[in-house]
Amino acid sequence: MADKRQVPGIRPYSSPAGGWGALRATAKAVREQMDLTEAPLLLLRTNKPEGFDCPGCAWPDKKHTSTFQFCENGAKAVTWEATNKRVTPEFFARHTVSELSKWSDYELENEGRLTHPMRYDRASDTYQPIGWDEAFNRIGASLRNLPDPDMAEFYTSGRASNEAAFLFQIFAREFGTNNFPDCSNMCHEATSVGLPKSIGIGKGTVSLEDFDHCELIIAMGHNPGTNHPRMMGTLHECSRRGVPIIVFNPLKERALERFADPQDPIEMSTFGSTPIASSYYQVRVGGDAAALKGIMKALLEGADRSDVLDLAFIAEHTNGFDTFTADVQNTDWVDIERVSGLKREDLERVAELYARSKATIVTYGMGITQHAKGTANVQQIANLLLLRGNFGKPGAGICPLRGHSNVQGNRTVGITEKPTPALAAGIERAFGFTPPLHHGHDAVAAMKAMVDGRSKVLICLGGNFAIALPDPELCADGMRKLDLAVHLNTKLNRSHLLIGGESIILPVLGRTEQDIQESGPQSVTIEDSMSMVHASRGKLRPASEQLRSEIAIVAGMAKAALPTSKVDWMHLVADYDRIRDKIEIVYPDFDRYNERIRVPGGFRLPLGPTERLWLTESGKAEFLIFDGLNEDDTLASSDILALSTIRSHDQYNTTIYGLDDRYRGVFGRRDVLFMNDEDLSANGVEHGDLVEIETALSGGRTRSMTLTAISYDIARGSVAAYYPEANFLIPIDHQDKISGTPSYKSMPVRVSRARL
Numbered sequence: 094m095a096d097k098r099q100v101p102g103i104r105p106y107s108s109p110a111g112g113w114g115a116l117r118a119t120a121k122a123v124r125e126q127m128d129l130t131e132a133p134l135l136l137l138r139t140n141k142p143e144g145f146d147c148p149g150c151a152w153p154d155k156k157h158t159s160t161f162q163f164c165e166n167g168a169k170a171v172t173w174e175a176t177n178k179r180v181t182p183e184f185f186a187r188h189t190v191s192e193l194s195k196w197s198d199y200e201l202e203n204e205g206r207l208t209h210p211m212r213y214d215r216a217s218d219t220y221q222p223i224g225w226d227e228a229f230n231r232i233g234a235s236l237r238n239l240p241d242p243d244m245a246e247f248y249t250s251g252r253a254s255n256e257a258a259f260l261f262q263i264f265a266r267e268f269g270t271n272n273f274p275d276c277s278n279m280c281h282e283a284t285s286v287g288l289p290k291s292i293g294i295g296k297g298t299v300s301l302e303d304f305d306h307c308e309l310i311i312a313m314g315h316n317p318g319t320n321h322p323r324m325m326g327t328l329h330e331c332s333r334r335g336v337p338i339i340v341f342n343p344l345k346e347r348a349l350e351r352f353a354d355p356q357d358p359i360e361m362s363t364f365g366s367t368p369i370a371s372s373y374y375q376v377r378v379g380g381d382a383a384a385l386k387g388i389m390k391a392l393l394e395g396a397d398r399s400d401v402l403d404l405a406f407i408a409e410h411t412n413g414f415d416t417f418t419a420d421v422q423n424t425d426w427v428d429i430e431r432v433s434g435l436k437r438e439d440l441e442r443v444a445e446l447y448a449r450s451k452a453t454i455v456t457y458g459m460g461i462t463q464h465a466k467g468t469a470n471v472q473q474i475a476n477l478l479l480l481r482g483n484f485g486k487p488g489a490g491i492c493p494l495r496g497h498s499n500v501q502g503n504r505t506v507g508i509t510e511k512p513t514p515a516l517a518a519g520i521e522r523a524f525g526f527t528p529p530l531h532h533g534h535d536a537v538a539a540m541k542a543m544v545d546g547r548s549k550v551l552i553c554l555g556g557n558f559a560i561a562l563p564d565p566e567l568c569a570d571g572m573r574k575l576d577l578a579v580h581l582n583t584k585l586n587r588s589h590l591l592i593g594g595e596s597i598i599l600p601v602l603g604r605t606e607q608d609i610q611e612s613g614p615q616s617v618t619i620e621d622s623m624s625m626v627h628a629s630r631g632k633l634r635p636a637s638e639q640l641r642s643e644i645a646i647v648a649g650m651a652k653a654a655l656p657t658s659k660v661d662w663m664h665l666v667a668d669y670d671r672i673r674d675k676i677e678i679v680y681p682d683f684d685r686y687n688e689r690i691r692v693p694g695g696f697r698l699p700l701g702p703t704e705r706l707w708l709t710e711s712g713k714a715e716f717l718i719f720d721g722l723n724e725d726d727t728l729a730s731s732d733i734l735a736l737s738t739i740r741s742h743d744q745y746n747t748t749i750y751g752l753d754d755r756y757r758g759v760f761g762r763r764d765v766l767f768m769n770d771e772d773l774s775a776n777g778v779e780h781g782d783l784v785e786i787e788t789a790l791s792g793g794r795t796r797s798m799t800l801t802a803i804s805y806d807i808a809r810g811s812v813a814a815y816y817p818e819a820n821f822l823i824p825i826d827h828q829d830k831i832s833g834t835p836s837y838k839s840m841p842v843r844v845s846r847a848r849l
């Protein structure tokens with residue numbers, strides 16, 4: 094950008110990801126949030142046996158025994174939770190909800206930890222203290238007074254433990270509903286829905302050890318340096334042993350270009366770094382399926398298929414190959430190039446490398462799933478792997494990169510709006526009641542029901558529900574139509590300020606804090622992205638004596654709402670081993686649960702494809718076609734750009750730790766639109782101009798916002814802006830119709846110079 098005019102807060106960052114910049118950022122997070130003498134010991138307990146699981150990303154650790162397994166953004170997550178700052182009743186007395194509503198999301202959370210249960214008082218427009226028993230009684234009465242159990246919504250955030258999530262779904266199902274909007278609906282639901290159709294299970298199939306044996310990694314639609322940063326250590330190791338890492342991503346991301354491992358004394362002392370991507374292809378936003386079809390078309394056009402395809406595997410283990418082949422062969426290279434934004438020779442080069450690899454892993458993130466055809470995107474990745482038998486052998490498989498550290502575990506232990514007969518039978522075995530079997534609401538359906546007045550009570554087990562969804566004006570309207578909203582959180586967030594009839598905030602223990610119940614100190618369990626289940630035990634003194642665990646709060650609400658419950662809620666709370674015993678009854682895959690979590694590193698849940706067992710209707714893995722190439726015909730128009738929402742490096746999901754995004758050269762601001770130089774010129778815009786971004790969907794109201802356009806290395810035809818601010822541009826109905834996931838990553842927009 095040296096030849097462009099200077100823009101406040103925009104300056105090049107030339108250092109690698111990680112390195113000294115990461116250590117400085119870690120030190121800053123510690124200095125701003127914690128006691129300097131307390132923080133080092135706490136961080137060294139992260140991801141350790143007898144320690145706690147990082148509340149950040151879901152990337153696993155080797156056997157949970159490493160001596161130093163936290164990263165910059167993990168340190169931010171830990172210090173953000175373990176902060177010395179407090180939000181007390183006195184704070185709420187000083188600040189009305191109307192005033193707090195004008196604060197930024199960063200300012201709200203940066204005030205610190207919630208310390209007391211609080212209830213909104215309309216007369217004073219403030220939150221005021223409420224006793225735990227009174228809070229539970231009010232919640233219980235509101236639920237019992239609903240004419241229909243399906244008028245209640247039970248939202249779950251990925252940070253909840255297996256034990257808390259399991260009890261939460263038992264509570265809701267005994268109450269009589271399957272309304273389980275959860276954060277999976279907004280991120281990897283396309284994985285949960287798409288992969289079972291392809292390979293029989295909605296999870297990844299690789300282990301951490303597979304990365305020690307792979308010969309090729311294809312990374313699609315993710316930014317590991319920010320969103321799953323412990324993965325950088327694994328990619329660093331793979332790159333150093335010569336494994337090609339092929340990246341498909343619209344934006345050039347520093348962590349995928351080069352990385353300096355803060356734990357490598359030579360790299361740190363020499364200010365060196367390691368290249369990560371061996372090849373970097375900037376696919377156009379929304380062009381992932383086209384790129385995948387191009388690679389597969391090149392493979393199928395190989396002179397000798399027996400050298401390129403695993404024909405024996407295809408014959409024995411797959412179904413639908415001929416139909417799939419015909420679809421790919423009938424796809425024109427001209428269309429593949431146009432939609433993907435990539436050249437035929439580049440995709441053929443990738444196909445050649447893939448054909449030479451005996452063990453390939455494909456990793457992908459929300460750049461694949463959060464599209465109007467996200468489910469089909471995921472299935473194309475499975476197709477690519479099936480062509481060469483890259484399941485059920487060392488060093489190979491599919492690796493969806495989950496975000497929050499237990500979002501996968503929540504789904505495993507029952508947070509789903511689509512219950513199966515097996516789940517219902519398991520609940521009846523364990524608890525003696527028959528749960529409902531009808532499908533409930535996912536996140537988008539829940540918000541629509543709230544807007545329509547069909548749902549009147551919302552209970553949030555963590556998270557920032559209204560801000561995580563698209564269409565914030567509609568979501569605010571839905572929240573304000575509720576009779577009751579209940580929020581179980583560690584910190585204040587914007588959803589707490591969207592008041593309907595009544596709002597109650599219940600402060601919870603963080604993962605870093607001691608959880609002591611009747612039988613003594615407790616541990617909870619977490620499932621990482623690779624289906625490893627392990628224990629987490631907090632060590633810090635709780636931020637307030639008023640805090641309760643999520644498990645205890647869920648049980649307190651259930652006991653109040655269900656006076657004739659068949660569940661002995663308080664008995665379960667007294668010793669979390671008892672909850673795990675119940676999980677084992679419902680889910681036989683958790684056999685010897687309590688015994689196995691006491692082994693460092695925990696245990697791995699069974700995954701059929703690793704044994705080449707396919708729990709699909711046909712009993713085989715399925716080749717599934719992508720209908721066409723583009724997910725939205727609007728994107729084919731020459732004046733339309735594809736907007737992707739992204740997270741900054743000072744951010745985790747809706748939590749904003751600070752206002753810098755240093756790897757992208759943005760400091761102290763979030764009001765920017767990343768644009769390709771050619772797109773700037775084509776739209777009559779210069780670097781640093783204020784621009785108006787307007788939605789380009791047919792029908793519905795026009796949405797627009799003003800940002801500062803900045804030049805960035807991003808694929809032509811693609812633009813990017815920060816989440817959740819840019820959610821304003823995304824209608825709630827703009828979603829993958831199969832999975833229900835909002836299309837945060839491919840919104841058709843027009844960009845023009847703002848009229849001042």
